[in-house]
Amino acid sequence: MQRRVGPVKYAVSTWRGGMGCVGLVVALGACQRSAPVVSEGAARAQAVTPAEGPARGEPARAPRVLAPVEELAPTRVPGAARVVAIGDVHGDFAVTRAVMQLAGATGPDDHWVGGPLVVVQVGDQLDRGDGERRILDWFEVLTREARAAGGAFYVLNGNHEVMNAAGDFRYVTPGGYRDFAETEVPVRWRDLLARAPERVRGRMAAMAPGGEYARKMAAHNTVMVVGDTVYAHGGLLPSHVDYGLERINRAVREYLLGNPPGELPAILQGEDSPFWHRVFAVDDSEAVCALLGQTLARVGARRLVIGHTVQPNGINDACGGRVFRVDVGLSSHYGGPVQVLEMRAGQPPRVLSGQRAVGGA
DSSP: OOOOOSSSOOOOTTOOSOSSHHHHHHHHSOGGGGSOOOOHHHHHHHOBOOOOOOOTTSOOOOOOBOOOOOOOOOSEEOOOSEEEEEOOOTTOHHHHHHHHHHTTSBOTTSSBOOTTOEEEEOSOOSSSSSOHHHHHHHHHHHHHHHHHTTOEEEEBOOHHHHHHHTTOOTTOOHHHHHTTTTOOOOHHHHHHHTTSOHHHHHHHHHHSTTSHHHHHHTTSBSEEEETTEEEESSOOOHHHHHHOHHHHHHHHHHHHHTSSSSOOOGGGSSTTSTTTOOHHHHOOOHHHHHHHHHHHHHHTOSEEEEOSSOOTTOSEEETTTTEEEOOOOOSTTTTOOEEEEEEETTSOOEEEEEOSOOSOO
16 A cells, blocks of 8 residues: 655545545646645744635625744754653544543643643544544643643644644544634635635645644654653654664655645655555564564664554564554544553653543543
8 A cells, every 4th residue: 555645646546535635636726736835934034824815795804813834943953851752542532531540640620730741642633533633722821821831742743634734534423523614715826716616625725735734733743752761653764774763754844835836755655655655563573573683783772662553452562662552542543441651761651541531622
């Protein structure tokens, strides 16, 4: 199976007609045209969309103000006395609240109470649940609150984030369309999107490179090293490290900003990309563990923490504790256990378990 995650096309050999970019080529004529170009420098300086004339018959409107794009966190940061890793949350706001409280990061009022705690969420905030927008907006607030408190909250991009940027909406719920229905569509896009099903237009405008929520995701790293641990959504191979972890993060950022419109580099597409790789999640053979050892040696890390592949029996490790798998199917779509991975300085990692219902909705 080949997956291409650019705005031009999203080629999946098992495609069955979902509203991914292949479908959009048919619906809109050319998916490439659906990616707005937003200059990161201009966005940072002015934080507005380019001025555009009104559509025929409509009154003139002032440019819509967009929040500035946050800077990326460094790819490598020092360790902390306590670090917690959280797996895929897939649009389930209630369970996201539960795991953040389990981690000691937030209180019942949903504000940061973790002080110097460091939390890493390994991607896949989107799809399969109706709470995506609340999660993305909340994570943005928590990132600032954690920083102000002397801690850190690092949110990574997963395959479902780049899928949505590419227009692949096969796993979007009805609520996931409704949440973005009121997204303002740039004037230059209106004729184009008018040919798409009405229910998808707002989400397309929000998620396409340069769109409001693509810009939020552009503030998230794709791979990251915190102390002696490297984090990636699907996996990390020696070739990825040789390509450059910082280079990976910058490439994904520019893609999500639409600078310039196009596809991700080839190394970030397909089954062996950091978004889609599954081998370390399903295989602990001698050869696979040797490959993992090469990756860790190149990074200079002690262990790899990954999500992406659901572990029905909960968080587990392999290869002598050199890889931890933290995607336990947290969302109600899967109904997995409520767990996070805690790493304290000088102690072996341990699993924290909680209850699925911890207030909220």
